[in-house]
Each structure stands twice: as C-alpha cells, then as structure tokens.
Amino acid sequence: MNEKLQCIGCGTVIQTTNSNELGYTPKTVLEKGLESGEVYCQRCFRLRHYNEIQDVSLSDDDFLRLLNELGQKEALIVNVVDIFDFSGSLIPSLHRFVGNNPILLVGNKVDILPKSLKKTKMVQWMKERAYEAGLRPIEVLLTSAKKANEMKILLEKIEEHRKGRDVYIVGVTNVGKSTLINQIIKNTVGIKEVITTSQFPGTTLDKIEIPLEDGHYLIDTPGIIHRHQMAHYLEKKDLRIIAPSKEIKPKVYQLNEGQTLFLGGLARFDFVKGHRSSFIAYVSNDIQLHRTKLEKADDFYKKHKGGLLQPPRSDEINIFPELVRFEFSVKEKTDIVFAGLGWITVTRPAVVSGWAPKGVHVLKRKALV
Numbered sequence: 001m002n003e004k005l006q007c008i009g010c011g012t013v014i015q016t017t018n019s020n021e022l023g024y025t026p027k028t029v030l031e032k033g034l035e036s037g038e039v040y041c042q043r044c045f046r047l048r049h050y051n052e053i054q055d056v057s058l059s060d061d062d063f064l065r066l067l068n069e070l071g072q073k074e075a076l077i078v079n080v081v082d083i084f085d086f087s088g089s090l091i092p093s094l095h096r097f098v099g100n101n102p103i104l105l106v107g108n109k110v111d112i113l114p115k116s117l118k119k120t121k122m123v124q125w126m127k128e129r130a131y132e133a134g135l136r137p138i139e140v141l142l143t144s145a146k147k148a149n150e151m152k153i154l155l156e157k158i159e160e161h162r163k164g165r166d167v168y169i170v171g172v173t174n175v176g177k178s179t180l181i182n183q184i185i186k187n188t189v190g191i192k193e194v195i196t197t198s199q200f201p202g203t204t205l206d207k208i209e210i211p212l213e214d215g216h217y218l219i220d221t222p223g224i225i226h227r228h229q230m231a232h233y234l235e236k237k238d239l240r241i242i243a244p245s246k247e248i249k250p251k252v253y254q255l256n257e258g259q260t261l262f263l264g265g266l267a268r269f270d271f272v273k274g275h276r277s278s279f280i281a282y283v284s285n286d287i288q289l290h291r292t293k294l295e296k297a298d299d300f301y302k303k304h305k306g307g308l309l310q311p312p313r314s315d316e317i318n319i320f321p322e323l324v325r326f327e328f329s330v331k332e333k334t335d336i337v338f339a340g341l342g343w344i345t346v347t348r349p350a351v352v353s354g355w356a357p358k359g360v361h362v363l364k365r366k367a368l369v
C-alpha cells in the first residue's frame with residue numbers, strides 16, 4: 001500500500017488493515033478510488049454519501065490529550081453513557097479533566113430497559129453512581145438515540161445548559177454516540193452544514209462540528225475503547241445478539257443452592273450458597289439461558305461451548321477467552337453485572353459467583369429494579 005495516500009476529505013493517511021482505526025478504507029474500495037482519483041477514508045465516505053457519522057476510537061494517550069483540551073475550553077460537556085453498561089462506559093477521571101465546565105450526563109439506550117423500571121429511579125441511581133465516580137453532573141438525562149423525538153428533548157436541555165457556549169460530546173465507544181450525533185444532525189442543520197476540518201491538537205483526529213444558531217458549535221469527539229467491555233471479544237455478528245435492540249424481557253428463575261445458569265457461552269452464574277430464591281436475568285432477549293448443576297457446570301461448558309451454548313459460535317471458540325470466576329457475598333437485593341452483557345438480580349442473601357471472559361468485568365451493585 002502507498003503509505004502517503006491521504007483521504008481527500010480529512011487528510012488522514014489511508015490504511016486498509018484496521019477498520020476501527022482512522023483512515024480505514026476497504027481494499028476493494030481503495031482500488032476503485034485510485035481509478036477515479038477520489039480516495040476517501042470510510043468515515044468521510046459515509047459522511048458524504050449516507051449522511052452518517054462513524055465513531056473512531058482513540059488510543060489512551062490521544063484520549064487523555066483530548067480530555068485535557070476540554071478543561072481549557074469554556075464549554076458544556078455532554079457525556080454519553082450506555083445505561084445498559086453504565087460502569088463500562090464511564091470515562092475514568094473525567095471530572096478532573098473538565099475543569100470548571102458543567103457536565104450533562106446522558107444515559108442512552110433507554111428504549112431497552114424493561115418498562116417495569118421507573119425512569120426517575122434510574123436517573124437517581126445514575127446520579128448516585130456518578131457521584132461515586134467523582135462526577136457532579138448539572139443534570140442527568142435518559143434518552144434513546146434511536147428515537148427522533150427524544151433528540152428534541154435532549155437538544156432543548158443542551159440549549160438550556162450551554163448558556164452561549166460550545167458543546168463537546170464525549171463518550172467511550174459503543175455507547176451510541178455516533179447514532180446520537182447522526183440523529184442530532186438530521187434534526188437540526190442537515191449534513192451539508194457539518195464541518196470536519198481542524199484537528200484536536202496533538203492527535204491525528206479531525207473534529208466534527210455542527211454549527212449552532214449563535215455561531216457556536218456542537219463538537220463530536222472520538223471515543224475511547226474501554227477494554228473491559230464484552231464487545232471487544234466478539235465478532236460483529238455476535239454483537240448483534242448480545243446488544244439488546246428492543247425492550248428487555250426479564251427472565252425469572254427459581255434456583256436452589258448448587259445450580260448454575262449459563263448466558264449463552266458468554267458468561268456463567270453460580271448459586272453457591274443460600275436458600276432457594278428468585279434470580280432475575282436482564283440480558284438481550286436473543287441470548288439463551290441454560291440451567292444446570294453447579295457440580296457439572298465445568299464439563300457442561302467444555303462440551304457445549306459453541307454448540308448449545310452460543311455465542312461464541314463454533315468457529316470462534318478457539319479465540320474466545322476462558323471464563324474467569326468472581327465470587328460475591330450478597331446481603332441485600334443486588335445485581336451481578338456482566339459488563340456489556342447485562343445483569344442478574346439476586347433477591348435474597350446468598351453467595352454467588354459470576355464468570356465472564358478474561359478481561360471482562362463482573363461486578364456487584366445495588367439492585368436497579
């Protein structure tokens with residue numbers, strides 16, 4: 001490949017190897033582009049032709065530089081998180097970087113939460129978790145980037161809080177930031193007005209700027225990859241299975257001590273000790289749950305991984321990380337969270353364990369529902 005080939009949209013060096021990184025363009029597309037003399041990276045191509053913004057991810061260093069820059073601006077910071085993977089989508093130390101700038105915390109994907117969950121309760125819960133993480137948001141909002149009418153409310157809130165300043169939208173990858181930005185563009189200026197020129201200092205990335213009425217901008221920043229998300233261990237096809245696309249239907253299990261639940265082949269939950277009680281699984285409706293005896297669970301997994309227990313699919317089991325065990329002693333109603341996959345609510349005191357692929361977090365939190 002010609003190393004110096006640059007995208008005529010944003011100027012980034014074109015590469016054909018890593019679709020998650022800047023300057024990517026598929027090989028076949030590149031060849032066509034070379035013939036016509038118009039080589040765009042995939043991101044600019046999609047922006048031009050489909051009015052669509054793709055998220056690119058930054059290395060940790062670049063991301064820190066970007067965050068540092070935010071502290072030096074006078075702006076409203078809109079931090080988008082995925083309410084289905086709240087802790088997995090928080091940006092570590094964000095509060096230290098933003099300086100005196102206000103943060104509007106936006107919990108995205110509210111459409112997948114079960115209707116039984118009160119929104120006011122969810123907002124309160126997010127506030128508490130944000131405070132624990134050192135964030136003091138001026139407001140916490142729930143939204144769904146998939147719904148145009150929700151964007152109107154979000155834009156009104158942004159207008160209320162920005163007080164004549166610029167707006168920076170920040171978030172880790174997979175929280176739905178590009179979907180949200182695309183909705184905002186559709187609902188406001190239209191793609192023609194969007195500017196993708198100047199770079200974030202010290203990084204190779206261009207900004208996407210959406211002009212606001214008073215000469216200020218709404219600025220999309222690149223996302224950072226959070227390595228503890230399940231998403232990074234799966235193929236796109238599987239992601240569609242694990243990422244819920246519609247309202248989750250909670251599944252209730254009455255379990256006895258010594259029983260195990262498999263969440264596809266992706267995770268495992270053991271009821272180690274306690275009285276018979278209810279356990280409620282909140283995961284994508286497309287993930288099959290299987291119940292078995294704890295004492296047989298290891299063998300069951302070995303035998304059925306990639307088969308009965310999917311995803312991962314059979315051709316992926318060799319690269320899929322082994323499951324690692326975390327034990328929890330539960331006193332009150334508690335959620336055992338599998339980062340990016342969902343959670344199981346334990347309703348009575350118990351000792352339980354959660355297993356997830358090596359690298360993916362399993363954690364305990366006060367029950368949400």
Ligand code: GDP
Nearest residue numbers: 055109144145146173174175176177178179245
């Ligand atoms: P980004 O990496 O933060 O830019 O995330 P994307 O915009 O690419 O979204 C990640 C995934 O979440 C995609 O599969 C989206 O379709 C999905 N998604 C984004 N917003 C929503 C939402 O509001 N509701 C639901 N159910 N899914 C969403």
